Amino acid sequence: MSKRKQTARLTLLLTIFVMLTKLLCGAGGASAGNVSSRRIAASGNNSDSNPLPAQTAVEDTYPKVAPASKDWTIRIGAGAILSPAFVGSRDYQLMLVPALKVTYLNTFFASVEDGVGYAVINQNGWRAGPNAKIAFGRKEDGDNPFRIAGGKTSALHGLGNIDTTLEVGGFAEYRWNNISTKIGLRKGVNGHDGLVGDLSVKYTHTNQSLSPMAGLPLVVSFGPRLTVVDATYSKAFFGVDADQAVNSGLPRYSPSGGVLSYGVGSFIVVPISKQLSATFLAGYDHLTGDAGSSPLVSERGSPNQGMFGVLLSYEFGFDSR
Incomplete structure (x- = not known):
């Protein structure tokens, strides 16, 4: 394949990814920042929400179902996810969510849930490199454009809306047999302006005897995870400033940084055909520290956050040469 054709394909794929990301962000999503009463009055109900709070359950370690190995791999699909209306909510919503992922030779990846990254280091079980992603926020009215069932929560009234944040940073991952460990650190360059760190350990097992497709194994993965944040985030x-206290009726609260949550995530990938698969997701996270003690959580929400979902995805690929 000529370099011109390679460049054209790469440009097309990145353009599609950027357009979908912009569509999702414009439809409602972002990270956070404390919002004053003046901003609440100005924004009304038109700013962003957290439409995809559970999609991060499927990370870039998602195993391939198709046996054929290609330079470029593309996965498209959609699914339904039941999760809290916002981080810390006790109200649940059922959402119809899109799924899109593009990878190149286990080095480049781009997806809605993981953002864009490149493994500068990719040898001896190690992968590490820069990573940038869009962090989705929330709407004051408790709604999001992907909600298909479940009522709007009133817990956020008076707290204002939260804008989309671009987070930039890096990741490092090490795999040893069936176990993988991953750490990520990102800084918001707008929106919440905070620092976010993620740590996870996964055990992945493949089983051919339980698979409905000969030659394509059923994949099971599970493991613990931890998220830490700074005071700004x-x-x-989870903070409540003076203006928000007046508008919401919640007491003023100024949390510090530290461990935000700890929990466990799991998924099962069931091959339906060589290119089609169903993924079943489940996860639980417990908000702790100052986040768990926030009046938003203790008075109007819950520190216990569960998630269940199913995704149907189609995977295909092509070689760049």
Whole structure:
């Protein structure tokens, strides 16, 4: 394949990814920042929500179902996810969510849930490199454009809306046999302006005997995870300033940084055909520290956050040469 054709394909794929990301962000999504009463009055109900809070359950470690190995791999699909209306909510909503992922030779990846990244280091079980992603926020009215069932929560009234945040940073991952460990650190360059760190450990097992497709194994993965944030991030999502206290009726609260949550995530990938698969997701996270003690959580929400979902995806690929 000529370099011109390779460049054209790469440009097309990145254009599609950027357009879908912009569509999702414009439809409602972002990270956070403390919002004053003046901003609440100005924004009304037109700013962003957290439409995809559970899609991060499927990370870039998602195993391939198709046996054929291609330079470029593309996965498209959609699914339904039941999760809290916002981080810390006790109200649940059922959402219809899109799924899109593009990878190149286990080095480049781009997806709605993981953002864009490139493994500068990719050897001896190690992968590490820069990563940038869009963090989705929330609407004051408790709604999001992907909601198909479940009522709007009133817990956020008076707290204002939260804008989309671009987070930039890096990741490092090490795999040893069936176990993988991943750490990520990102800084918001707008929106919440905070620092977010993620740590996860996964055990992945493949089983051919339980698979409905000969030659394509059923994949099971599960493991613990931990998220830490700085004070700026914590105040953005869980703090209550003077103006917000007046508008919401909640007491003033200024949280510090630290461990935001700990929990466990799991998924099962069931091959339907060589290119089609169903993924079943489940996860639980417990908000702790100052986030768990926030009046938004203790008075109007819950520190216990569960998630269940199913995704149907189609995977295909092509070689760049």
